[in-house]
């Protein structure tokens with residue numbers, strides 16, 4: 249199976265991926281998607297009704313950067329400290345992953361940090377995550393390298409995801425597992441990710457894509473969307 253473990257759908261305020269296009273892109277590219285919308289799991293309910301196979305995730309905003317929770321039963325609120333959010337994920341038996349942990353989005357020309365990331369804020373807390381996203385197609389090369397080194401050094405299993413907000417980005421990064429598994433079972437999921445037989449593939453998406461997303465984000469915000477952190 250090819251798992252792209254970090255995809256946003258139209259239920260995320262900043263994504264342009266309809267569920268229909270998600271399904272057709274995944275089918276075309278033979279990808280099993282991890283659906284990680286920002287702060288909500290509304291897409292999961294619809295995808296279940298559509299009988300689509302996916303890994304259920306949610307991307308949470310914490311005070312020290314983003315945090316992905318896979319297989320949650322109880323919602324984890326935004327804006328907690330990273331450590332508090334991590335506890336709330338792990339105490340319900342869900343799986344915590346640090347996405348793009350060293351990507352602070354410092355763009356050239358502006359030289360300003362757009363966001364915090366746990367890797368540059370608090371490595372001790374980051375070490376408690378179950379998984380580390382070592383390839384995020386939207387993160388810069390150096391940030392991904394640092395995440396990969398961190399995962400090896402602390403023996404925390406690695407994941408990958410495109411962080412897609414547009415259909416064409418789907419599958420830009422994925423984990424290829426040696427065997428199929430029951431994706432509704434979190435234990436089988438973690439066991440498969442930890443397997444040495446799983447391989448990671450990834451390519452970076454462009455600066456242009458990020459710029460376009462920011463524009464969409466702003467437009468949607470002006471039209472009554474919730475503000476983003």
Ligand SMILES: [Zn+2]
Nearest residue numbers: 307314347348
């Ligand atoms: Zn993120």
Ligand SMILES: [Zn+2]
Nearest residue numbers: 254256307411
């Ligand atoms: Zn994301």
